[in-house]
Amino acid sequence: xxxxxxxxxxxxxxxxxxxxxxxxxxxxxxxxxxxxxxxxxxxxxxxxxxxxxxxxxxxxxxxxxxxxxxxxxx
Numbered sequence: 001x002x003x004x005x006x007x008x009x010x011x012x013x014x015x016x017x018x019x020x021x022x023x024x025x026x027x028x029x030x031x032x033x034x035x036x037x038x039x040x041x042x043x044x045x046x047x048x049x050x051x052x053x054x055x056x057x058x059x060x061x062x063x064x065x066x067x068x069x070x071x072x073x074x
Contacts, residue, residue, distance in 0.1 A: 014063060
């Protein structure tokens with residue numbers, strides 16, 4: 001089973017760079033129609049999904065490392 005279009009769009013958004021404060025949150029709202037809180041909930045679940053890893057291993061592994069580093073800091 002493949003990722004859905006929303007999941008693919010979330011990963012595509014994470015590959016992009018954003019200039020300036022609020023640019024990413026604005027893109028989340030405008031392009032995906034999601035509240036940023038919901039977006040980050042879905043993104044976090046995607047990082048544990050093997051389908052996401054198969055679809056975009058570079059992005060998923062990078063985000064997993066960031067998440068793990070933040071958890072270690074706490």
